[in-house]
Amino acid sequence: MSNIERMMSAEEKKALEALIFQLADDDFLFSYRGSEWLGLAPHIEEDVASSSITQDSMGHAAMYYKLLEDLGLGKADDLAHLRPAQERKNSVLTERVNGDGYYMDTPQYDWAYTVVRSYFYTQAKRAKINSLRESSYEPLRDIAVKVSMELYYHVMHWKLWFEQLLSSTEEAKSKMVSALKLVVDDMGDLFSYGEQKELIERFDLIDSEEKIQNNWLEALRPTFEKLKLDLPIIPEPKLNGRNGQHTDELQTAIDTLSEVYRLDTATNW
Amino acid sequence: MVTMRAMTADEKMEYFMERIESGDKIQADDWMPEEYRQTLIKLISMHGISEIMGALPExxxxxxxxxxxxxxxxxxxxxxEMGHGQLLLRVAEDLMKPYGKTRGDIMQDLFNEDLKFHNVFHMETKTWADAGLIGWLVDGAAIITQTNMLDASYGPYAKALQRICAEEVFHAQHGESIIMALAEGTKEQQAMVQDALNRWWPALLMFFGPPSKATTGASKQEATIKYRIRKNTNEELRQSFLDKYIPRILSLSLTIPDDTLHFDQEKKHWVYQQPDWTEFKNIIKNNGPKSQARLNLRRSSYENNAWVREALSAVVE
Known part of the structure; x- marks a missing residue:
């Protein structure tokens, strides 16, 4: 008997939905920020490589939104495009802009910030995906298997950038150190499950927040030791995206992402 | 075995022409006439940079x-498209080696406006239908010009084009699928496609370049045909495009914005309103609607990321 057919208590369903929205919205926004770099990466080879990661991440978001659709929450495209900022459950880190300027003009994006954010985010995603492989909910286990194959390369890619830029020119190091501070400041909610923490953990959908965060730190440790850096200390969240608290940068992103879809949400595009 | 050292310049040239006329492929390290090398560098670096600049409107x-x-x-x-750019710039870089030039020089040539990018990528995009139309008709036009060079005498270019053309077929299908959804959709969606077609039609005709040198004062087609890089003239390629796409455009109940357009049964070719070739000359001088904006975007992102490239070359292994 599949999990969808299995009788789920109202509480379990609530926990499950909350978790999947967090996973879906995280990848959706992370992919969007990556896609703004298209055509503008530091060199052409990187443009091709990082846009692969961006595509994979959008593919992962699409799988999660489809899962929510299957749970009866509405069309995947509506869930991705139409929910206002206060209903979104992504972490604040994924919604942050890449730097100054709009992608349609001549933006001054910060590659150091993108490297640090992407490395920390993909490594955190890996800690979650590893745990989801043992989830009590079978469709999540299935997705975790598919995602982990691609994620292996994502983490490797961003880790290499992280190590290289921190072992290079003084300018690069100084930009990376500034980026590290910006990224860590926003990490307060990355490992949070928000208001549904107790339920999500009780139903064994995924490991506890503390365990995931600890696994993330352990995965970073060798790299940080090699670079003689102190491991980051995650602050208390100023805003908790898991509870719908966001910066204005999110609504601007949603407006762009849904600009065409909103013209007519009933038609086929 | 023929050794090049023993040959006079004329003999080298004669042997070279014999090779390409018999269908042999020239490789990067083979002897080649200066005009051939220069023609290839110009053609391939322009093709490569156009792929990269072409990513910007989409x-x-x-x-x-x-x-x-x-x-x-x-x-x-x-x-x-970015991948095609990479592949082509590598082919161009090999050809530029004897001059000690690299990809950085290609970028500088673009920024200095010595190296031009394809006229179609100087145009503005206004709606989602433009994204579909670029995939369907611009890539459709590109398939026609590029398959025309699949048998190019320069081996590395022909090889790159094989992969590029295979992917362009997917792009045209991707574009066609967007356009069909719109054409079969609401009145607003249909109007969106018609408007995109109206705006892009002259640019699509210009895509293949002027019919002859007489039209705009310059055309590279003679040299590229002489050296067996391409087979057909600009006008022949444009006619193939019209043959292939006019029926498809009409089958979607779209109107082609040209009252004079018809097929001349006797001459067996399409008669169409010539696009404004003066405007074409302006566009290729980087005075098109979005020429400077797109160049600025490339320039500013290149400068903005200069520290990254410096950092990578300084990485201690």
């Missing part, structure tokens, strides 16, 4: 693509 629509499925499709498409 990337505008990547985040805005109106469904998760379309977002995935257009991301993959734009990524392919």
């Amino acid at each position: 990337k505008e629509w990547v985040p805005k693509a109106p469904s998760l499925y379309r977002k995935l499709g257009i991301m993959a498409k734009v990524q392919d």
Whole structure:
């Protein structure tokens, strides 16, 4: 008997939905920020490589939104495009802009910030995906298997950038150190499950927040030791995206992402 | 075995022409006449840089693509274009080696406006239908010019084109699928496609370049045909495009914005309103609607990321 057919208590369903929205919205926004770099990466080879990661991440978001659709929450495209900022459950880190300027003009994006954010985010995603492989909910286990194959390369890619830029020119190091501070400041909610923490953990959908965060730190440790850096200390969240608290940068992103879809949400595009 | 050292310049040239006329492929390290090398460098670096500049009009629509499925499709498409740019610039770089030039020089040539990018990528995109139309008709036109060079005498270019053409077929299908959804959709969606076609039609005719040198004062087609890089003239390619796409455009109940357009049964070719070739000359001098904006975007992102390239070359292994 599949999990969808299995009788789920109202509480379990609530926990499950909350978790999947967090996973879906995280990848959706992370992919969007990556896609703004298209055509503008530091060199052409990187443009091709990082846009692969961006595509994979959008593919992962699409799988999660489809899962929510299957749970009866509405069309995947509506869930991705139409929910206002206060209903979104992504972490604040994924919604942050890449730097100054709009992608349609001549933006001054910060590659150091993108490297640090992407490395920390993909490594955190890996800690979650590893745990989801043992989830009590079978469709999540299935997705975790598919995602982990691609994620292996994502983490490797961003880790290499992280190590290289921190072992290079003084300018690069100084930009990376500034980026590290910006990224860590926003990490307060990355490992949070928000208001549904107790339920999500009780139903064994995924490991506890503390365990995931600890696994993330352990995965970073060798790299940080090699670079003689102190491991980051995650602050208390100023805003908790898991509870719908966001910066204005999110609504601007949603407006762009849904600009065409909103013209007519009933038609086929 | 023929040794090049023992030959006079005329003999080398004669042997070279014999090779390409018999269908043999020239490789990067083979002897080649200066005019051939220069023609290839110009053609391939322009092709490569056009792929990269061509990513810019479409990337505008990547985040805005109106469904998760379309977002995935257009991301993959734009990524392919960047990949084509990379592949082609590598071929150009090999040809530039004797001059001690690299990709950095190609970029500088673009920024100095010595190296031009394809006229079609100087145009503005206004709606989602433009993203579909670029995939369908611009890539459709590119398939026609590029398959015309699949048997190019220069081996590395022919090889790169084989892969590029295979991917362009997917792009044209991706574009066609967007356009069909719109053409079969609401009145507003249909109007969106018609408007895009009206705006892009002259640019699509210009895509293949002027019919002859007489039209605009310069054309590279003679040299590229002489050296067996391409087979057909600009006008022949344009006629193939019209043959292939006019029936398809009409079958979607779209109107081609040209009252004079008809097929001349006797001469067996399409008669059409000539696009404004003066405007074409302006566009290729980087005075098109979006020429400077796109160049500035490339320049500013290149400068903005200069520290990254410096950092990578300084990385201690």
